[in-house]
Amino acid sequence: MIVAELKPFSEIEEMIKGKQHLLLVGCATCTAICFASGNREVSLLDSQLKLKSLMKSKEVFTSERMLKRSCEHEFVEELGSFIEKSEAILSLSCGVGVQTIADCFPEIEVYPALNTLFIGRPDESGVWKEYCQACTDCLLHLTAGICPIARCAKGLLNGPCGGSQEGKCEVSPDIPCAWQLIYDRLETRGELHLLDEIKKPKDWSKKNLPGRVIREDLLLR
């Protein structure tokens, strides 16, 4: 899933400066699962904004909406009837959601309330970690199902580097060395020979361009 977190409140305050009528829009998909954009988070941010406006005796009028998915036009269009009175939208969603709302309603300002962090998963309650960088050419079959692009701090294809120490990354003792994990799992499986071959430099040509997929079988035109 896409993992995100709320921006610092001071940054949000700076963004909405001068706006009185705000629509807060949550998203019920990825970023809700990581507790950044669900009903609770939207309400909390709403209360925070109201409280701050009372303290500053500068009234702010807010309303809240929850979208099933902020990243698809058909869901975002539902906002149509609610934006009339709003000067700006504060979107609690990943960067795709913010852009989809902005595309649907180009006449109104849309602010990102979240920072989009990575594609990852919850490893335990309250802990999310990155697992994929969408590199466009999956190699997990060669690396025991452990991604060195996302999980090695240097994204090495022929690791580990000299900074690997007792299974930890040189960057932080909290980060396991992805290449040590790969080595250990391949050793258990008796597949260490997979490491013998030198992996060639990665082809980043697809990743250098804005990503695009066209499925002829699904086109309606």
Next chain:
Amino acid sequence: MSNLEKLLRAGEFAVTAELGPPKSADRGVIEEKAEILKGFADAINITDCQTAVVRLSSIASAAILTSLGLEPIAQMTCRDRNRIALQSDILGAWALGIKNILLLTGDHPKFGNHPEAKGVFDLDSIQLIQMVKQMKEEKKFLNGEEMKVEPKFFIGAVENPFAGSLALRAGRLAKKVAAGAEFLQTQIVYNLEKFSRWMELVREQGLDEKIFILAGVAPIKSVGMAKYMQKKVPGMDVPEEIISRMEKTTDAKAEGIQICIDIIKALKEIKGVKGVHIMAIEWEEAVPEIVRGAGLYPRPSMGEN
């Protein structure tokens, strides 16, 4: 062929040293350090923004050394350049008269003075070694395009016998050899016992016959430095015995140099070790004393190239 390569091929026990370029545009610093090291090492490594701190470029510094009559080993990391910039600098370094190149992954930007920088790592060190070998032997760029004049570097690599499991590290050395590395400089050796075990694995795979191994050494300035390296520096292995020698002495610098000399003498006895690489960064004055103390002075010369 570089002087270093000639010496190693002739079976001489080689000595290399290290020179850290300044954090400024001051050529004078390089000239001063070169003056200290001249005659005491067969070739001098020039670090490439070591620990991710911006310094005068390794290739420019290496070219300055060449102009002063010393032989440089230009270090090149994967951290700051993509494959276009790497190949461009490789051509440039050769055109400037540099003949040895040491290829490594590079420290993570987090450790440096610009931790906000994006780490490039378009290639890893093994891919970089393979690319330089292809440029040298096939006269081809990474994309397969041909070039008229190829850079004929003596290709070096590094390895850390003390990082991760010994078997894993020896396996990675095999990969570097297969990629085309011709000489190797190791992480600083303080733990001779562990280094010897790693060398055993290296010999079992016959790797010592395929690559010239130069063991890394470094003099310790103080007991504080020894403890810092033991606890804080990733990939370093400093045994208690060294700490205790540094604690007992009344002249820390002299003892640090003596420990370094003792380690070099022990390394000379290990089969497959073809030389030493002395890393006395910001303490270049220690190098002549170490080289003399270890009975490695004067240095042989293979004549003009």
